Amino acid sequence: MIAELNTLIDLIESDLADCAGSAGIEGETGIDIEKLAGNLGTTEYHLRRMFSSLAGMPLSVYIRRRRMTVAAADVVAGHGLLGIAIRFGYGSTEAFGRAFRAVHGAGPSEVRRSGGPLRSQSTIRFRLTIEGSSSMDTRITDKPAFSLIGHAKRVPLIHEGENPHIREHIEALPTDEHARLKALSEAEPTGLLQVTADVDPDYREGTELTYLHGVAVGTSTSAPEDLDVINVDAGTWVVFTTSGSYPEALQSTWAATASEWFPSNPWQLRPGPSIVSILDRAADLSTATIELWLPVERA
Template sequence: MDWMKNLNDVMNYIDDNLENEISHDRIAEIACCSIYNFQRLFSYVAQTSLSEYIRNRKLTLAAFDVIKGDEKIIDVALKYGYDSQDAFSRAFRNFHGVLPSTVRKEPVMLKSCPKLSFQISVTGGEKMNFQIVQWPAFKVAGISNRIKTDRAFELVPSIWDKAWKDGTMQKFINFFPDYRPAGFLGISVGGEWGNSEEMDYVLAVTSHVDVPECNPIPTPIGMEEFSYPAAMWVIINADGELPNAVQEVYQKFYTEWLPNSGYKLSDLPVMECYMQDNHQEVWIAIENASVFRTL
C-alpha cells in the first residue's frame, strides 16, 4: 500500500474542495482506512490536526478574497463554510491576528498555510522494536469515557488522574488477571466512518483471551465488558518515561514504519499497555501482511 500516494491524494481532494463540503467518508475512501485512523496518522505526519489544517487552508484562501475586495465579507464567509460573518471574523482574527474588515482598510501582515505534500525521507536510523502477531479474540473490562477527538491529548491524562483518585485503578488492581494485552490498558476507539468529532477512551484490563487455557474473569460491578475480534496486530515496545516514550512510538510508526511496510491499518481501536518500571507497549491492528517479522 502506497501511503504517501494516499496522503497526497487526500491533500489534493481537500484543496479541490475548500469551497465545498469536504466529506470525511470520501477522505476515508481515498486513504483506504477509517477517518479516525486517518486523523491519527495525519496528526503525527503533519504535526497538526486534520480539522486545523483544513480550517487554516480555507482561511488562507479567504484572505486573498478579502484583499481582492470583489466580494462582500459575508459572501466570503459563506463561500468557505461559515454560517455568519461574525463566526468567520472570529476565525479569521484567530488565524491572521486581524479582522477581515481591517484588511479592507489598511495594509496588514497576514499568515499563510500552504498546501501540504508528502514524501518518504530517510531519517534517524533509530531502531523500533516490534513484533507482528495474529492474536485471538479477547475481552477487556473497564470504563469508557466519551471525549472530543481534537482534545484527546489534553483530556486523556485527566482521565487517568481521576481514575487513580476515585478508586477505579484500585478496582483494576484487585481484579487484575495476568492476561495479554497486559497491564493497564488505554484504548482509543473511534473507527466509524464519518464519525470523527468524538471518540471513546477506555481504561481497562484484559479479562479473557479466546484460547482453551484461559479462564474468563467476571466483569467487576460498575465496569463494562468490551470485545475485540481476532486480528493481526503490530506490537511496538514503548519503554521509557511517559508521555514521550509512547508519543515517539506513534511518530516513528506513522512517519517511518507504516509508509514502508506494505501493510494497511485495520479499523480497530489502538491500545496502549502500561506495565511496571516504565514498560509500555502500543498495539495497532493491521491488515494484508504477507510476512511476519521481528526486528
C-alpha cells in the same frame, strides 16, 4: 501513504482554487474523503490518522486554515463578504466570520481596515526521509475476539505530557482495586492496561475519548457488575515494544508509527481501541518498558 497524502493535498488545493467547496463537518471542503481513500487503496480512518500524526494537526484544521488563507486575499481586496462566504462554502457571513477569526485572530472587517493581522497556512508537502539509524521492535499477531474490563471515563485528548484527567481517574480508585483488576487478567495484552477507545479520527486535541483502566479477558468471562466493558472484535494487531522515560517513550513511539513504520509496511490502522501494557516500570513510573497495541489490517 506519502503519495496518498500528497494526492489529498493536491485535491484540497484544486478545490480551493475553484472556490466551490461546500462546508461539511468542521468546515471541510466538498471532497469526498471516504471515496478518495478508497480510490487510493486505503481507508478514511487511516488517511485521517496518518495526516494528523505527520502534519501535527487534524485534516479538518488544515483545510480550514488553507481556506481562510486563500479567502483573506478576497477580504483585503474589498470583495463583498457574503459572496466570499458563499464561494468558500459558508452559508452566512457570520459563519464565515467565526471561521476567519479562529484562524487569523481578527474578524474580516478588522483585517479589511488595517490589512492584518493575517496568519497564513502554507501548503503542506509530505516527504519520506530515510535515515536507517534505528529499528522498531514490533510483532504482528492475530487475536480472537476478547473483552476489556475495568473502570472507564470520558476524558479530553492531550497530545503531549501527562493527561491530568487520566491521572485523576486512576488516583481516585482504591489502592486494592489495582490488585483486584490485575488478578482478573487472563488474556493478552496481559496485566493492567491503559486503553483508549472512541478516539476522534482526526485526533484533534481536546476532543473526548474513552479511557479504560483495566485488563483483557476472554469473551466467555462475565465481568463483575461494577466494571465497564469494551468488547473487541477478532482481528490483527501490531505490537510495538519500547523502553525509556515515561510517558515520553510512549509518545515518541506513537509518532514513529506514523512517520516510520506505517509508510514502510503494508499495513493500515483499522477502527478499534489502542492498548498500552506496562511490562516493567520504576517505582515512581519515571521509566518503563511498555507495549503499544494497535489494530491493523492489510493495506
